[in-house]
Amino acid sequence: MRAWSVTEPGPIDGGPLREVRRPVPVPADDELLVRVRACGVCRTDLHVAEGDLPVHRPGVTPGHEVVGEVAGTGAAVHGFAPGERVGVAWLRRTDGTCPYCLRGAENLCPASTYTGWDADGGYAEYTTVPAAFAHRLPEGLDDEALAPLLCAGIIGYRALRRSALPPGGRLGLYGFGGSAHLCAQLALAEGATVHVLTRGAAARRLALELGAASAGDAYAMPPEPLDSAILFAPVGDLVPVALRALDRGGTLAIAGIHLTDIPSLTYERDLFYERQVRSVTANTREDAREFLESAARHGVRATTHPYPMSRADEALRDLKAGRFDGAAVLVNDF
Numbered sequence: 001m002r003a004w005s006v007t008e009p010g011p012i013d014g015g016p017l018r019e020v021r022r023p024v025p026v027p028a029d030d031e032l033l034v035r036v037r038a039c040g041v042c043r044t045d046l047h048v049a050e051g052d053l054p055v056h057r058p059g060v061t062p063g064h065e066v067v068g069e070v071a072g073t074g075a076a077v078h079g080f081a082p083g084e085r086v087g088v089a090w091l092r093r094t095d096g097t098c099p100y101c102l103r104g105a106e107n108l109c110p111a112s113t114y115t116g117w118d119a120d121g122g123y124a125e126y127t128t129v130p131a132a133f134a135h136r137l138p139e140g141l142d143d144e145a146l147a148p149l150l151c152a153g154i155i156g157y158r159a160l161r162r163s164a165l166p167p168g169g170r171l172g173l174y175g176f177g178g179s180a181h182l183c184a185q186l187a188l189a190e191g192a193t194v195h196v197l198t199r200g201a202a203a204r205r206l207a208l209e210l211g212a213a214s215a216g217d218a219y220a221m222p223p224e225p226l227d228s229a230i231l232f233a234p235v236g237d238l239v240p241v242a243l244r245a246l247d248r249g250g251t252l253a254i255a256g257i258h259l260t261d262i263p264s265l266t267y268e269r270d271l272f273y274e275r276q277v278r279s280v281t282a283n284t285r286e287d288a289r290e291f292l293e294s295a296a297r298h299g300v301r302a303t304t305h306p307y308p309m310s311r312a313d314e315a316l317r318d319l320k321a322g323r324f325d326g327a328a329v330l331v332n333d334f
Contacts, residue, residue, distance in 0.1 A: 001023070025127065027074045029076040036127055045064075045116060064088065064117075067143040070086060092115045125334045133285065148302040153295060162251075163252070167190075171227065171230070175235075176198040176206065182295075198215070231259075256280075307330055
């Protein structure tokens with residue numbers, strides 16, 4: 001099969017992603033073999049390609065927003081039929097026995113592994129996934145529309161819950177890419193007032209089209225104090241900016257897996273009055289189920305920009321340069 005491989009992590013303009021030929025993977029006893037139909041392009045893929053995330057699997061195939069169809073099953077798998085459409089997301093496997101898993105926090109499992117980082121992902125003709133971590137997908141959406149929901153949507157959902165947004169509250173979103181534009185739709189559907197703060201003019205236009213109350217520069221103050229904020233941009237300099245925009249008792253959730261260094265904070269100016277900062281680490285399968293159900297119920301839709309799978313490297317370059325709003329999706333032409 002044809003696949004993309006991170007041959008040597010480094011700046012995306014230097015070509016760390018190379019197309020290779022590999023044998024079609026053989027699923028383990030508890031796994032599905034999935035023929036990839038579409039795969040969303042996530043900023044985490046860029047972090048893997050550029051080495052911001054340390055190498056876990058040399059030559060890994062990125063991609064963890066996979067929509068595909070079951071092409072084969074391991075000997076111990078039941079309940080999945082050949083040709084059935086399934087989703088493959090970032091969280092690939094947990095041990096199921098550690099204290100975190102047992103209390104419902106499998107996203108914190110020390111033995112957790114991840115698609116497109118610890119195991120080859122969806123920038124390929126085929127991939128595998130443990131059947132217990134494959135997602136049933138809602139009807140009524142095509143492959144391209146579904147793909148970004150499987151990470152950008154799920155992580156945005158968890159970040160929204162971690163932000164402790166009160167009913168009818170005022171939410172600030174810093175950065176407005178694939179994850180934020182899905183999170184905004186859900187927050188608006190649930191009755192929030194949403195203010196978007198981001199660098200790109202196209203992203204600000206999309207925010208207003210989706211119903212945001214305002215859309216301004218990432219370093220500007222919103223027009224009113226915020227009850228909650230979510231930082232999607234991987235820019236540590238924005239942490240004190242977002243904290244200062246919070247009202248008393250407000251919460252900032254940091255959604256990314258990678259963040260540049262945070263500058264010094266001033267306790268009285270940035271944190272006093274019970275402002276708080278929360279990180280977001282991956283997601284649980286329950287997060288995924290809840291989000292996919294909510295997205296279907298509220299009509300959450302991704303703004304997508306299709307690229308052929310054969311141009312995955314171009315899609316990552318365009319992501320880094322901010323050349324599109326919404327989310328890029330690789331449509332498999334291999």
